[in-house]
Amino acid sequence: MKQRGRGIACMWYPIGFTVLANPSAAVVKVNEDGTATVLTGTVETGQGSLTVLGQIAAQELGIATDDIKMVSADTDTTPMDTGAIASRTTYVTGNAILLAATNAKEILFEVAAPLLGVRPDQLEAMDRKIQVKGFPQKYLPIGEVAHQAQFVKGRPALGSASYNPPTVAMDPETGQGKPFSTYVYATQVAEVEVDDETGEVEVLRIVAAHDCGTPINPTLVEGQVEGGISMGVGLALQEEILFDDDGKQINPNLTNYIMPTSLDMPDVEVEIVKNFDPTGPFGAKGVGEPTSVPTAACIMNAIYDAVGVRVTDLPATAEKVLKLIKEKKAAEQKQISA
Amino acid sequence: MMIDVKMTVNGQERTASVAPETTLLTFLRDSLVLTGSKLGCDVGDCGACTVIVNGNAVNSCLMLAVQADGKDITTIEGLSDFEHLHPLQAVFEQMSSFQCGFCAPGMIISAKHLLDKNPHPSKGEVQEALSGNLCRCTGYTKIVDAILELTSEEASAA
Structure with a gap:
């Protein structure tokens, strides 16, 4: 029966092991047409990680995921990555891409601030624009700012960063530490x-x-x-x-x-x-x-x-x-x- | 010894001279450069090489090219053109059915074969029709769901 x-x-x-060095790194470049290019060493095997990583970069830069060009898994051109292993890509590589995108965004803010007559910390990136917080009608298209950064200020909107989960070594007396x-x-x-x-x-x-x-x-x-x-x-x-x-x-x-x-x-x-x-x-x-x-x-x-x-x-x-x-x-x- | 074969592949007549041991899959991939059909296990277990031969879904790794002489073959390349996806391809894309994609050509051909014979299958019939196509990534869930989604859309549109 x-x-x-x-x-x-x-x-x-556990996500993001810390027992050994476990870094990811990324380069984010904002282009003059308002798109952005992300260089990452990680590999897409169908799990969709490049989509997720592109979403992270897009969210930080205030542009659409379709505006992101991912360049991945080529050690001739991209930073080395610890690997698409240990359920770490969204967390570790995602953090590296987020930090790199933030760095590129800060250059855009510094370039846009005098043009909009505000301080960089009064700006936000949203809807493909660099706009004044609370005054969204005061803005510049992100591509325009990237163009200014490249050809007028001579400071291309480029960010690079790495992320390595913070390590706490094991205390030999107590056996305590932070392995993940x-x-x-x-x-x-x-x-x-x-x-x-x-x-x-x-x-x-x-x-x-x-x-x-x-x-x-x-x-x-x-x-x-x-x-x-x-x-x-x-x-x-x-x-x-x-x-x-x-x-x-x-x-x-x-x-x-x-x-x-x-x-x-x-x-x-x-x-x-x-x-x-x-x-x-x-x-x-x-x-x-x-x-x-x-x-x-x-x-x-x-x-x-x-x-x-x-x-x-x-x-x-x-x-x-x-x-x-x-x-x-x-x-x-x-x-x-x- | 070479043997002359003549078959219709995706609506086009193709002729070639093949060695007798050449499988249909090797013929499609190497001679016709139709590389959408995948070489997975090469012993008929995985279904990645599935094509339609005279209306039947077959593992093209288990059929000799000479056995396909005079027959009508549809491969994954025959389902869409540069402008339009086949409705099955579109619904699979929309529902993120596949992950690594290696099983996809065979899976799509098996699904097309099912819907050609049975336009409104039950969930069990869909699972049965795909049971010869192995997938290690997806758990088949979104693949089965997409086929049922397409057939229910067509039912409500009719």
Whole structure:
């Protein structure tokens, strides 16, 4: 008979490691046509980080994301980046780009201030304009200011910066220190159906609530969470590298290394828990790896809720689950007869 | 030994002389330079090479070019022109369905094949139709959602 169960799992995950140097750097150049060019060493692999980083630069310069040209991942032209690893790009590279954009913006403010008859600190960048705070009718188009900076003042609107999460070394006496810059939190709930005659587990639904600070691009955050859950489902129920006695992998291709297909995916509901981290760019932290951390745990808890067995060796294949169910029934039988 | 083949690819008649062991995928990619169809696993597991042959979605890595002789082939390049995206491509773009994109050509072809046969599929039918196309990034969620979005739009427009 098919038994239903629900399980919950929570996690925290560190963002911006500080044990080793972990820098990102960026160059932001505001062009005379009002666009901006961002040089970053980080790599886009489809997660959408260049979109998010472009949004960060655009927000700081008061222009549209479409006005940003991202130049990435070429060590001949861009600063070196620690890498698209450790769920660090939005946070660490984002902070570097934000600082570089701020530096370029300050030059624009210094150039625009005398032209608008105010001090630089009375200016703001918004709607492709450098305008006086509180008097938005008093403005210069950002491209015009960049032109003035380049050709009249001889001070091109160029900013460069780096960001390295602040380090607190471990105290050898107390063991205390600060190994990571900030943390994200998440809870996932799984609903499963376990066939107690075959041991087969089907994940019906997963609800995932994730804190990533400010979700700079909520659609991309959802995409990361959905993808992470599919990897977590694979870890929980299907994926395993098998070796023979000589240490040779016996399932080295996708015919027998079984990963989730569209038919294995549960209904996924993503809840982004909005939060603001004062150390992140516009309050953002990260979302990549944390998405698959609680998935297998909540599925195992749901299996326990459904049929009362604890799977401690992943993946929870039908064979393993059925063996545990039989052992449990045998133990119960023994208790009754004893 | 070379064998002459003649087939229609994306509406154009193409002829070539191929080695008998040449797969349809290798022929499309190397001889016709239609590199949209991807070489993933090369053993028919991943679906990145999916094309439509006489109305059937096939893994082009598992079919020989000579087997496609005289047949009608549609690849990802045949879905759009420089001016217009295919409605499936447009809805996938709009809903940010793909991430790294490697599975996308095969996924889009499988989705087109489904909608050609069944314009108003259920969610289960969509999942079934895409089950031969592996994706490691997206969890398939926004891909399935986009296809259902497109078919419900068309239903409400009709």
